[in-house]
Amino acid sequence: MRVDKILFLPSLAKGLVTVKTLVRSLYPPQMLYGDKMKDSCKIEFCVKEKTTGQVVGKKVIEGEVKRDNRTYFETSISLDNPKAWTPDSPFLYEGEVSVYDQDELVDRYSVNFGMRDFSRKGKFFTLNGDKFYLRGSNITLQRFFEDPDCQALAWDREWVKKLMIDLPKSIDWNAMRICVGIVPDFWYDLCDEYGIVLQNEWLYWQNHGWDEQVRKEYTNWVWSDGNHPSIVIWDAINENWDSYIGNTLIPELKELDPTRIWDAGYMTSDQMGTNDEMDEPHPYRALTLMHSSELNDYFKNNPYNLGALHENWVGFSSILDAGVPQLVNEYGWIWLWRDGRPSKLTLNNYNYYLGENATPAQCRELQAYWLQLETEWLRSERSVGGILAFCHLTNNYGFTGDWFINDIKDLQPSPAFRWFKHCFAPTAVFIDLTDHRYTKHLPALKPGSDLVFNLVGVNDLNKDSSGKVLLKLLDEKGTIISTQEESIVIEPFGKRLQPCLLKLPSKAGGYLLIAEYHEKGGAKPVLSRRYLKVGDAVTSFKDYFEYTLN
Incomplete structure (x- = not known):
């Protein structure tokens, strides 16, 4: 026996x-x-x-x-x-x-x-009875195996620990999605030991198999991986629909393991009824750039207000109307290869916003800014139960990209990753203004006028967050030309709108507005930023000061 x-x-x-x-x-x-x-x-x-x-x-x-x-x-x-x-x-x-x-x-x-209870209540996830927001990214290891620089890195424990534990925790991530294919057992062991929660996705995207074979593999999957406390969500499908999996197999596997939530790709309560426990929307705001050959005409008729946190995008309605937790586990559509060149899917993005001869540094700056603003937009909608940016690890020279530069063995973070520290901070204050540096549809702000906008405070924790916000306006040389202070209190798991009035300078030019949130007891300020075009002196994104993190 x-x-x-x-x-x-x-x-x-x-x-x-x-x-x-x-x-x-x-x-x-x-x-x-x-x-x-x-x-x-x-x-x-x-x-x-x-x-x-x-x-x-x-x-x-x-x-x-x-x-x-x-x-x-x-x-x-x-x-x-x-x-x-x-x-x-x-x-x-x-x-x-x-x-x-x-x-x-x-x-x-x-x-x-591990002894942990992961569940859902209304539109939110809960961990051990408390509301729990997921913050993190994705791992596509099966794609990384196609990377010419992969070699034996996936079996190097120190490399994997830096990738899965050290770097994510340094920017306040608490979650990862194992995307389109599982990982070696010791990856899960590390997440168990150091505390990263996982959405664990089977290798099911465009492939369809016999129902009985799917049942056999999925059942063995639950038995095989089901002891890991880090795994809190079984993800059955990526960006697809399968009635057998959603309505027959998942209820059966819930009998085997009732301690986790199941995700069935793009299937919602419309296809699953009460079997639907959560949804995984992918709000790729720039997806159209992959297809459109007339980008200027498209954006003239469909302007993207990058940075407008209050904007109710038409594709957001299903997220807002849903009755189950919404885990946004993909967004961005602004990928770069590790040498700073646009990926196969995003060349049009960079050509439209930067021109065809943009440098790697310019591309990385746009990517970091774009992802920061889109993350702020998603986090400002407090009914979203979790946000996982795409993608933390994938293959180089492919259709997408990850957050690293140069040789992948060194895991050198890109500017986008460093800015994630701010937009993913558990408590943060964001500027609710549309970008003026890269967007092309907004008129210039009038010199000397009053700019009225909201600061948006968000709090993922079960305690009040309070402190001061320093609003700093920098000119094209990086000189601070004005500073004002606001006080703010954000309730537990809450959102606070703080109206602000900023006197714009009389001199035309490209300016950078920075909000520094100094939380009481916090070690370092959390930053939000928006570029402003004052007057008609600015003609290009190049006319702005490049703000880099220390």
């Missing part, structure tokens, strides 16, 4: 863990009438704290195992004072299963797991 599969499924609220296991009998099947068909066995379950080895729960059950077959067993174990698993405190337990045949130990197997 052997332990074939095992799941430790937690309930922090109830203080217990449900253990499901399949025991494989290697005894020969019944060959003659009257031969044995089953054998008695004893199964011992033990739960220990991972770091101390202290036993916090035990259970022994007995049963019969069918010969040359797998037999299912299920039991529950109460734990003494269970400690919660969270991204800030990723406490791990070790679950051990021992199988005895006629009182002889014949197999023992152990896995790590």
Whole structure:
């Protein structure tokens, strides 16, 4: 007899863990009438704290195992004072299963797991009973395998830790989507150990298989990866629809693992009814640039107010009207290769905004600014349950791109990644103004006039955030020509609009408005920025001061 599969499924609220296991009998099947068909066995379950080895729960059950077959067993174990698993405190337990045949130990197997409850309430995700906003990006490892510089990096533990843990946590990300294909087990182990939550997506995009084969692979997937506390969402499909998966298979797999939420790609409650637990909208605002040959005419009729946080984009209505959590796990459409050249899908973007001879530095500046403003726009809509930018890792020289420059083995962040530190900060204050540097449809602001706008404060935490906002206006040389101060208080999980009035300079030119949020007790200010065109002196995006982060 052997332990074939095992799941430790937690309930922090109830203080217990449900253990499901399949025991494989290697005894020969019944060959003659009257031969044995089953054998008695004893199964011992033990739960220990991972770091101390202290036993916090035990259970022994007995049963019969069918010969040359797998037999299912299920039991529950109460734990003494269970400690919660969270991204800030990723406490791990070790679950051990021992199988005895006629009182002889014949197999023992152990896995790590964590006590955490991930669920949904209305349009929001919850972790251990509290509202929980997901902030992060995507990993497309199967595409990275096509990268000429991939080599053995995916099996280098230190490289993977920097990619998956150190860099994300340095900019306050708490989540990642494993996109169009799973990753090696030790990647999940690192996220378990250091505290990153995962949306775990099967390799299903444009491929369609036989229903029974899909059922076999998905069921084995849940058994295989289901002990990782970091995995909180099973993602069955990417950007597609499959009625069998959404309406037949997912409800079946929810019986096997009721502790996680399922995502079914572009399927919503319209196709799934009450089986729909969440949606994954992809608001790519610049998608049209891939197709349009008459970009100037298109944007003349369909201007994109990049940076206008209050704008209710027509494609946003389904997100606002939905009754389940909305996880925006792709957006941007502004990819670059690591040498600073536009990707295959975004060449038109850069040609339209920068011209055909833009330098890598100019492309990276636009990308960083664009992603900062789009992230601010999404985070300002507080009904969105999570935001995952696309993409943290992919193949170079492909259709998309990631946030790194130069040699991927060094994981050198691009300017876009460094600005994510500000727009993804759990508590932040953003400027609600349309960009004047790159957009072409806005008239210039009148010199010496009053500019009225809102600051938008957002708070992902379950406590008040308060502090001061310093508004600084910089000229084309980077000189600060005016400063004013605003006070702000943002309620837990809330949003605060702070009206502001700024006296514009009398001299025409290209200016940069910066909002520095100095939170009480915060180490460094969180920045938001908007470029302003005052008067008609500015003729190009090149006429503005380049603000770089230290």
